Amino acid sequence: MMSWLASLQSFWPRVQESAPDPSSDPNNDPIDALTETTAQATEAATEFLDWIGSGELEALIALGVVVALTLLQWLARWAILKGIVKLPQSDDYSFAALFHRVVQRFHTYFMIMIAFAITDAMLGLPQAVSVIVKIFFVLAAILQIAEWVQEFAVSFIRRNVARSSGDARALASAFNIIKWFITVAVWSVALLLILDNVGADVTALLAGLGIGGIAIGIAAQGTFQDLFSSLSIVIDKPFQVGDTVRYGESWGIIEEIGLKTTRIRSKSGEQMIISNTNLLNYEIHNMQRMARRRMQTTFGVIYQTDPELAERIPEIVAKIVKDVPAVDFEFCAMSSFGPSSLDFDLVFYSLQPDFNRSAAARSRVLLALFRGLQEHGLEFAYPTQTLFIEKMGEKAA
Numbered sequence: 134m135m136s137w138l139a140s141l142q143s144f145w146p147r148v149q150e151s152a153p154d155p156s157s158d159p160n161n162d163p164i165d166a167l168t169e170t171t172a173q174a175t176e177a178a179t180e181f182l183d184w185i186g187s188g189e190l191e192a193l194i195a196l197g198v199v200v201a202l203t204l205l206q207w208l209a210r211w212a213i214l215k216g217i218v219k220l221p222q223s224d225d226y227s228f229a230a231l232f233h234r235v236v237q238r239f240h241t242y243f244m245i246m247i248a249f250a251i252t253d254a255m256l257g258l259p260q261a262v263s264v265i266v267k268i269f270f271v272l273a274a275i276l277q278i279a280e281w282v283q284e285f286a287v288s289f290i291r292r293n294v295a296r297s298s299g300d301a302r303a304l305a306s307a308f309n310i311i312k313w314f315i316t317v318a319v320w321s322v323a324l325l326l327i328l329d330n331v332g333a334d335v336t337a338l339l340a341g342l343g344i345g346g347i348a349i350g351i352a353a354q355g356t357f358q359d360l361f362s363s364l365s366i367v368i369d370k371p372f373q374v375g376d377t378v379r380y381g382e383s384w385g386i387i388e389e390i391g392l393k394t395t396r397i398r399s400k401s402g403e404q405m406i407i408s409n410t411n412l413l414n415y416e417i418h419n420m421q422r423m424a425r426r427r428m429q430t431t432f433g434v435i436y437q438t439d440p441e442l443a444e445r446i447p448e449i450v451a452k453i454v455k456d457v458p459a460v461d462f463e464f465c466a467m468s469s470f471g472p473s474s475l476d477f478d479l480v481f482y483s484l485q486p487d488f489n490r491s492a493a494a495r496s497r498v499l500l501a502l503f504r505g506l507q508e509h510g511l512e513f514a515y516p517t518q519t520l521f522i523e524k525m526g527e528k529a530a
Contacts, residue, residue, distance in 0.1 A: 195252050202248035203241075210239050231288045238280050246273040271330055279323035286315045290368075311364060359393040362409035366390055372419050377488065380415035423486035425461065428495055432502065433474025433514040442511065443467075443475060450479060453505035457497050459484045474514030 213236045249266045252258065258266065290311050367390070372378050376387050378397070385399040395412050397405045434443065450465040463480040470476070481498060483491040506513070 191256070195256055195258060198252045198255070199245070199248040202251055203244050206239075206244040206247065207241065210236055210244075231285070231292075234288065235281055235284055238277075238284055240277060240280075243273045243277040246270040268330075272327060275323050275326050275330070279319050283315060283319045286319070287312050290315075358410045359408050362413050363390065363392050365413065366395070366409060371413075371417055372421075376419055376421035379418040379420065380412060384418075384420075420486070420488070425482040425484050426486040426488075426491045427463075427480065427482055428491065428498075429478065429480045430495075430499065431468065431476055431478055433471050433476045434506070435474060435512050435514045438475060438511060442509070445509075446477060446506075446511065449505065449509055449511075450477070450502065453501050454479070454481050454498055457494070457501050459490075460494050460498055471514070473517050 213233065246266070246269055250270045253263050253266050257263075366372070372387055374387050374390060378384060378387060383397075383399060383405065385397040385405060387395065388398050388404065389396040390409075394406050394408050397407065399405050434446070446467070447465040451462050454460060454462040454465075461482040461484055463482060465477060465479045468476050468478040479498075479502070483494040485491060485494065503513075
């Protein structure tokens with residue numbers, strides 16, 4: 134925006150061309166600059182009205198061109214707002230809807246100043262008229278562009294908030310905070326640009342604002358960190374209310390996302406409250422977004438099992454698991470010789486990733502495995518010990 138203003142100021146002279154140089158007056162504060170500029174603008178406006186009311190042909194032509202250009206802009210705005218110009222609009226948050234709201238904020242005062250600027254470029258208005266046109270065009274452009282920037286930024290945030298399924302209260306609070314920050318930032322920049330264009334020295338004001346902002350930021354560093362972490366959660370959506378998450382050594386269900394803290398219901402029943410900044414510092418596992426849950430178990434059969442039958446165990450287990458509903462078999466293979474068993478690893482997926490349903494699926498698989506292996510004459514191993522006693526020889530006489 135600053136670069137755009139620089140190019141604008143190179144085309145349309147600033148107010149300082151008709152006002153004293155601020156550097157020539159060390160006490161030139163914003164109030165004095167505004168007062169002096171207002172007086173000069175009033176004088177130029179009087180000359181402009183006298184020129185319009187003089188009845189000269191050049192004045193009448195210029196006035197007619199201004200009215201015609203303003204009317205054309207107003208008709209184009211009206212056509213878009215009334216739907217004569219059809220645009221594809223999927224919902225209230227599409228880019229077409231955003232364009233519609235931007236056009237709605239295309240104000241008449243800016244249309245008039247555009248018309249005057251074009252007329253000045255085409256006809257070459259008198260010096261006094263040209264000066265006041267350029268002054269008010271720059272001021273009107275700053276106000277209009279600031280409003281457009283605000284609308285673009287707020288609409289973008291509103292689009293993300295509206296399409297989020299998180300806690301409505303947290304989203305509304307976060308959106309209001311973001312909107313407030315955007316409004317303050319945009320209109321602060323606009324005010325500084327206006328003061329700079331009317332001849333005020335804003336260097337000291339900028340330095341004061343910078344020092345004050347640094348002091349406030351240091352004093353409220355923790356609060357601002359949690360606030361921006363809350364905004365990050367709302368916009369980026371690593372988790373939402375109702376999701377089951379695991380972070381560090383804890384896990385639970387997200388109950389509420391606030392501006393400073395997030396409340397989580399732990400697996401043991403108590404509510405845990407953690408600051409948003411600390412929560413985002415963890416590696417968060419969102420269980421709610423699993424498409425399926427991987428499960429692994431180990432079982433063992435006795436060493437007395439026939440080798441050929443043991444070789445068929447993976448095939449037998451695969452058939453047993455595939456007959457269980459809502460699970461997906463992955464593999465089964467012998468893993469090791471245990472102290473008292475031949476150990477096999479079984480891996481399968483629960484197609485219902487919810488923890489309770491996955492636990493029920495695991496139970497169905499294990500019970501089916503228990504029945505199926507017995508039907509094939511396989512015995513599960515359990516810890517056993519075999520004692521070998523060797524008969525001692527008779528003692529010598």
